[in-house]
Amino acid sequence: MKCFAILLMLLLLLTGCAVAPAQESTAPSTTLPAQTEPSTAPGTASATPGDLPTALPWSVPEAESLSYEDYFAQVRAFDGPYGVDTDFALEPKGERLYITQRSTNATFLIGKSDDYGYLVDGKNPLDWICDTEKMYGILEGKLVCFDYLSRELTVLYEQDGEVILPSDLLYQRECLFFVAGEPTRGFTIYRLYLPDGTLDALKTKIPVYCLVQEVTDNPYYINSFSFELYTGSDKQQSFAIRLLCADNETVQWWEYNHDFWDLYAENASNLKESPILREFYEDAPEERWPGPEDIRQRLTVSLSNQGLKPYTVYTLRGSTLTSEEWNGYG
DSSP: OHHHHHHHHHHHHHHHHHHHHHHHHSHHHHSOOOOOOOOOOOOOOOOOOOOOOOSSSOOOOOOOOOOOOHHHTTTOOOOOOHHHOOOOOEEEETTTTEETTTTTTTTTEEEEEHEEEHGGSSSGGGGSSEEESEEEEETTTTEEEEEETTTTEEEOOOOTTTOOGGGOEEHHHHTEEEEEEEEEEEEEEEEEEETTTTEEEEEEEOOOOOOOHHHHHHHHEOOOOTEEHHHHHSSOOOOOOOOOOTTTTTTEEEEEEEHHHHHHHHHHSGGGOOOOHHHHHOOOGGGGGOHHHHHHHHHHHHHTTTTTTTTEEEEEETTTTEEEEOOOOO
């Protein structure tokens, strides 16, 4: 009997060892793995789960490392006078911000809009000048640079009370040209050498003529960027000097001639009383009045015939400044 009990105990022990592996559950774990960000378009830089990309999906050309003295020791022509036409753009997509390479459609995730929405809040994403590794723009009145990989925002220039003109920000790879100042004191053309941060004030005390015209007799006003007439009740106020940069030593800009545009505004603000335009409005119903482009052409031709030109074009090469009057075309 005692032997039978011993055999029974041994049998139970062997049975327990045989089924022990079944205690390891094959059901889904209650501890979920980290969630990966939703996949993006082909060509997007890969990211580890839960992290942002740490590598760019496009090649970065090696920059020639030159000191300020060596770089400006010779004249270096730029790609074009209006700045580099880069292959990259900042694009909001859903709740995320991306840098897109237009030629390949490759994308790089900057991050969620909750974290980086300040880059586009109240700002056109196309206002950013984007290149392979960084983008440049004006944010809250400051000239800034945003690095894609580090996602750090660096202030390149700021001055209390000054305005940086968005339309005159030009990127030329190694150099960034911009115009900043105060409307009552004049503006300055700056050149920033990006490799070492050297800032040069190329020309100071530039007057910027701003046309603000609200008409009561006929609701036309003048847009100060194009100087074309538009209808509406809102005033347009803006500053621009139309900056151009042909090479690292030369800048060119337009200034609006006050004599011309004062007469232009005087005639355009009261069409029926204008000595230049009166003949087109006398006894004519409003629907037969000339359109804005016709008015612009008639005024420009008439004032030019009086010897007035709308613009003066200045060219600064090194320390040599030249100028010539310009009619705006040709």
